[in-house]
Amino acid sequence: MAGAAIAIAGLRYAWPGTHEAVLDLPALDIAASDQVFVQGASGCGKSTFLGLVAGVLVAGRGQVRVAGVDWAGLAPSERDARRAATLGVIFQQFNLLPYLSVVDNVLLPCRLSALRAGRCEGGMQAQARRLLARMGLPEPAWTRPAAQLSVGQQQRVAAARALIGGPDLVLADEPTSALDSDTRDRFMALLREQCTAVGSTLVFVSHDRRLAQGFDRVVDLPALNRVAPTAAEVA
Amino acid sequence: MLRKYFLLVGLSLLSWRAWAQVPATPGPVHPGSLQGRAQPGAAFRTIKWDALVPPNWNPMAEFKGVNFDLLDDGDPRAIAMLKKLREVWDSAPVHTAMVGQAVRIPGYIVPLEDSKEGMKEFLLVPYFGACIHSPPPPANQIIHVKPQQPARGMRSMDAVWISGVLEQDRIDTHMGVSGWTMAAQRVERYEEPQPGRR
Amino acid sequence: MTAWLRMAAASAWARRGTLVWVIVAIAIATALLLAIERLRHDVRASFLQAVSGTDLIVGARTGPVQLLLYSVFRVGGASNEVRLEALDEALRHRAVAWWVPLALGDSHRGYPVLGTTTGYFEHFRYGDRQPLALAQGRPFAGTLDGLYEATIGADVAARLGYAPGQKIVLAHGLPGQGSGPMAEHADKPFTVVGVLARTGTPVDRTVHVSLEAITAIHLDWMGGAPVPGFAIPAEAARKFDLAPKTVTAALVGLKSRSAVFMVQRQVQAYEGEPLMAVLPGVALDELWQAIAIVEQALLAVSALVALAGIAGLVAVVQAGLAERRRELAVLRAIGAGRRVMLGLLAAEGLWIASAGVAAGVLLALLAQTAAGPWLHANYGIALVGAAPWSGQALLLLAVWVAAMLAAIAPGWRACRMALADGLAPRA
Numbered sequence: 001m002a003g004a005a006i007a008i009a010g011l012r013y014a015w016p017g018t019h020e021a022v023l024d025l026p027a028l029d030i031a032a033s034d035q036v037f038v039q040g041a042s043g044c045g046k047s048t049f050l051g052l053v054a055g056v057l058v059a060g061r062g063q064v065r066v067a068g069v070d071w072a073g074l075a076p077s078e079r080d081a082r083r084a085a086t087l088g089v090i091f092q093q094f095n096l097l098p099y100l101s102v103v104d105n106v107l108l109p110c111r112l113s114a115l116r117a118g119r120c121e122g123g124m125q126a127q128a129r130r131l132l133a134r135m136g137l138p139e140p141a142w143t144r145p146a147a148q149l150s151v152g153q154q155q156r157v158a159a160a161r162a163l164i165g166g167p168d169l170v171l172a173d174e175p176t177s178a179l180d181s182d183t184r185d186r187f188m189a190l191l192r193e194q195c196t197a198v199g200s201t202l203v204f205v206s207h208d209r210r211l212a213q214g215f216d217r218v219v220d221l222p223a224l225n226r227v228a229p230t231a232a233e234v235a
Numbered sequence: 236m237l238r239k240y241f242l243l244v245g246l247s248l249l250s251w252r253a254w255a256q257v258p259a260t261p262g263p264v265h266p267g268s269l270q271g272r273a274q275p276g277a278a279f280r281t282i283k284w285d286a287l288v289p290p291n292w293n294p295m296a297e298f299k300g301v302n303f304d305l306l307d308d309g310d311p312r313a314i315a316m317l318k319k320l321r322e323v324w325d326s327a328p329v330h331t332a333m334v335g336q337a338v339r340i341p342g343y344i345v346p347l348e349d350s351k352e353g354m355k356e357f358l359l360v361p362y363f364g365a366c367i368h369s370p371p372p373p374a375n376q377i378i379h380v381k382p383q384q385p386a387r388g389m390r391s392m393d394a395v396w397i398s399g400v401l402e403q404d405r406i407d408t409h410m411g412v413s414g415w416t417m418a419a420q421r422v423e424r425y426e427e428p429q430p431g432r433r
Numbered sequence: 434m435t436a437w438l439r440m441a442a443a444s445a446w447a448r449r450g451t452l453v454w455v456i457v458a459i460a461i462a463t464a465l466l467l468a469i470e471r472l473r474h475d476v477r478a479s480f481l482q483a484v485s486g487t488d489l490i491v492g493a494r495t496g497p498v499q500l501l502l503y504s505v506f507r508v509g510g511a512s513n514e515v516r517l518e519a520l521d522e523a524l525r526h527r528a529v530a531w532w533v534p535l536a537l538g539d540s541h542r543g544y545p546v547l548g549t550t551t552g553y554f555e556h557f558r559y560g561d562r563q564p565l566a567l568a569q570g571r572p573f574a575g576t577l578d579g580l581y582e583a584t585i586g587a588d589v590a591a592r593l594g595y596a597p598g599q600k601i602v603l604a605h606g607l608p609g610q611g612s613g614p615m616a617e618h619a620d621k622p623f624t625v626v627g628v629l630a631r632t633g634t635p636v637d638r639t640v641h642v643s644l645e646a647i648t649a650i651h652l653d654w655m656g657g658a659p660v661p662g663f664a665i666p667a668e669a670a671r672k673f674d675l676a677p678k679t680v681t682a683a684l685v686g687l688k689s690r691s692a693v694f695m696v697q698r699q700v701q702a703y704e705g706e707p708l709m710a711v712l713p714g715v716a717l718d719e720l721w722q723a724i725a726i727v728e729q730a731l732l733a734v735s736a737l738v739a740l741a742g743i744a745g746l747v748a749v750v751q752a753g754l755a756e757r758r759r760e761l762a763v764l765r766a767i768g769a770g771r772r773v774m775l776g777l778l779a780a781e782g783l784w785i786a787s788a789g790v791a792a793g794v795l796l797a798l799l800a801q802t803a804a805g806p807w808l809h810a811n812y813g814i815a816l817v818g819a820a821p822w823s824g825q826a827l828l829l830l831a832v833w834v835a836a837m838l839a840a841i842a843p844g845w846r847a848c849r850m851a852l853a854d855g856l857a858p859r860a
Contacts, residue, residue: 054766077770084768091766094759099447100440111436112768161767325695346714347690348485350561351478357714358691371694379691391718404689414691 004065005169005201006030006053011062013048023048024226025062028219032067032168035192035202037212040221046205049221050173053203054087055079067168084113088162088170088200090191092177095158098147102137103128105146106161116165124164131160134197135190152183159191163198170195172204176211188214279339279398279421284361286338287375287401287415289330324373329403329415339398341425342378346391353385363392378415379404386422394425437773441780444760448753455749456789458742463793463832465735468800470825473728477721480506483634484684484713486558488693491520491532491700492682494707498723501716504535504682507545507635510607511537514679519706524685526699528692531556534680536647539618540608541601544589546640548647548677551575554584556686559634570597570627575643577671582646583623587631588638588809599625601640603650605658618650621667637809645675685710739832743839746785750843757844761851774848775841782840786833794829 008028014021023045030036040046051057052064055071058079063070067086071079088109096105103125110117110124120127132142135156141149146157155175162170172191176184192214195202204215212218342359349355359378360371371377380397389395399419445452484505492500493513502508517534524532533556536548547553554565554572568590573582585595595601601623605616623642631637649670653663665673687693693712700710761774 056765077772080765080768080770080773082768083766087768089766091763095763097440097444097760097763099443104436104440108764109767112773321698345712346718347488347693347712348562349481349714349717351474351481355561356690358693371698374691374695377691377694379689390721391715404691414689416691 004029005032005034005067006203007063007065007068008053009063009065011052011059011064013052013057013059013061021227023052025049025224026226028224030201030203030217032201033196033199034216035195035214036204036217036219037215038203038205038219038221039207039209039212040205041207045225045227046221047173050171050205053169054089054171055083081113084109085115086168088164088167090155090158090162090170090172090175092174093151095161096146096154099145102132102142102144102146102149102157105157106132106164108161109167110165113165116167119165127164128160131164131194132157134194135160136186151178152180152187155179155187156190159187159194163194163200166198167200170200170202172202174206175204176206177208184211279337281339282333282336284340284342284376287330287333289328289375292327292375321370327373327375329375331403333401334403335400337398337400339396339421340378341394341396344389344391344393344395346389347379350385353387354382354389355385356381357386357389359395359397363394374414378417380417380419380422382419382422389422396423396425397421398423437776438780441777442784444777445781445784451749451753452785455742455746456785456792458745459739459786459789459832459836460792460796462735462739462742463790463829464796464800465738466732466828466832467793467797467825469728469731469735470828471797471801473731476724479633480717480720482560484558485560486556486562486686487684487713488687488690489685489697489700489710490682490713490716491515491524491685491708491710494709497709497711497716498720500682500709500711501713501720503537504684505635505713507537507547507608507639511681513707514681515683515708516679516706517677519703519708520680520683522705523700523703523708524683524696526692526696528687528689528696530686530688532683532685533557534644534677535682535684536644536677536679537681538607539603539605539647539650541589541603541640542593543608544586544638544640545608546603546642546647548642548644548680550644553641553684557636557684559632559636563632565632565636566630568628568630570625572627573641573643573646574626575645577645577675579626580643580646580649580671580675581621581623581667582626582642584627584629584641585625586629586637586639586641589640590625590628595625595628597625597627601625603640603642605651605654620664621650621670633809644677644680648675648677649673739835742789743835746836746839747843750840754843754847754850757847758851761847765851771848774851775845778841778844778848779837782837782844785840786836789836790829790833793832 006028007030008025010027011023011025012021013023038046038049040049048057052059052071053066055064055066055074058072063072065071066082069082074082097108100108106128107124110120110128117124129142133139137153137156137160141153146154149157155178158175162172175191176187179187188211191204192202204211205221340359342361343363344354345358345360346354347356347358357380359380361376362372378397378401380399382397383399386395397417397419398421399417402416402418404414404416490500490504492504493511493515495512499509500511503511520532520534531552533550533552535553537545539546539548551572551574557565559565567584568587570584572584573579583601589595603618603621603623605618623646629636629641649667652670652673653660653665685696687696697710697712700708764774764777
């Protein structure tokens, strides 16, 4: 995976219906297979940033290229398809569908994208189980509904879901904020280890500078963003 | 009340004529079917009700010269005349030349046997309200119809076209009364012809 | 595909607490619609087959529908009796083939008693010109020896457990018209000599006796009550002149059906007694017209109930939207397109609608099985054995489609809201 995983140029984003830009990034390049820590407090535009990188929001001006393709050039259904095939996402909470089993949750991206399912060695079921094992989840838990797991376990399942099918890019938005310090450290290590193993680029967004240990690069979002945060921006 | 009867009698006579004027959609006419029995599969000839009446039958002949307006409803002469009229109507003969003809004729339904499959037997009369509001028609203006397929969705006093072969109801001849019967091949709803399509 | 259906099912199952009430509402609405449709259809069919081959019904001058109802369906009462002599004269016409007098006014344990002649068993037809048949025994003899004989209908025998040989006591007054031991003709018991085969008409719940027997049991009665101190024992009654003087109505059959108007006119014009002659087919149609309004009203009510059920569905789905929003945000983030999200909601709507309609059909079936025998015994309406859903596919489809749309509509809104959200699901 040579080339930039993310290439942002001349990005300006304003909420629909407003003229005030909330995000103004002249340039940002993230190399493939890098693990980048993006630091920013809540309210500095990091959720907008993530939305733009994931192709959920589309910039009015500028380019956001993920693995070489600009989101703006795609139709909405094409964006969804590409997101399913090339991205993995982990949120702070409410990652999983509570009524689905753990395995079914992990398999979701493969069900949405045939391309992704095709990249699973030995089939998506086998790959899911492997990932869950690597994340340290005991086998009996795999068939339980996701709602029955602890928060720490749920985050690890989310990580497995993000990594299945070897995506180009994994976005993590404050995934450890709801965890206690022990679980957090274990989770961080596990996440970084598996991203390396799979070869995905990792973009880890958090306000907590202390978590930046071990990352290849640290990006300070407020420093990059030429627009001052407004009261309307809520993370 | 008898007055009304007379008026209705007169009206009903007129209404025969009215049916005659109804612009019926003409059916195909085959010269061969005008005489003799209808061949199986012959097309139906659209007729009017007065075709069923022998040409020389005139029920009002006995009452020529009577001015009904001058008669009171309760006048015994009026009552007697009405009775005579009824007797004449009851023994009205059928026009034998029409027996065996394949015809298509419009009329109103008086249900006899109804079932959930449809109406299996009914009487066809020339005008609306026969037996309810108006005096009943003479014997040669009633057709006892037994459709070959039960007629669905028909109600009392519905206006329909029936198509089939006319037969004479051969019951006790000493009764002096016989009527028409038909095993109708088709029973269709009557539709008002569009204005201007005369 | 199946995975998505399973997902939708799992999602619905997780919220089953609230959804089950929606399903109940839809089920009740469906059952109501089905039951009313079936009742309409079967009541009509039942009524239509109650009398056949009878050209005229003659009785006192009331209304045609009333005459039909009490003479054929044993519902309601006659306003007046008619003299048998008058009937005889009025029906003297060359076109009359047969006529059978009917006398109503007594009952036996809630079932109407019909006084008639043996001609009834010979001439009465029902359904498609079906004659009456006997399951056991024979019709009453109609002679002086067999004075106190009764032939009962299939339902009377079945529900009261009667067989030939059973002794029964008749009571004065129509069924349900307040009787008691005082009203019973206890001194003149009858013997069941025959049971008629099932007809699916009001004949099944009638007790048939001879006209002479009716006269006999009322010999020592006057004005609806026994005359005190003037009892005539059963055997002694035979010595009296038991020829009936008045009856309630008569069924008439003609030699030619076209002659019906002539005979009708003669009866209506008869001067000795105020009589009325009615064509059963025409009277039935009049009955339907009167009932039609009630039918429409019932259908309208059912439709409104269905609407209420569906409104409930919409409310419940709306209420769950906050949670669905998170769900949808997660799906969106991992790349589910609009089509997938709508598909999931549609699938869920499918589950709910199908469950509701299926439950409704089951409910209707249960109701039919439970109410069928009661309706037949009390009103002579035979709920034809057909399944409640036959012929009502369109109705069911309409309810099903409406339920599906109701389920999807709020979800559509949720979709659009989710699309407007950013990447992370809102807390």
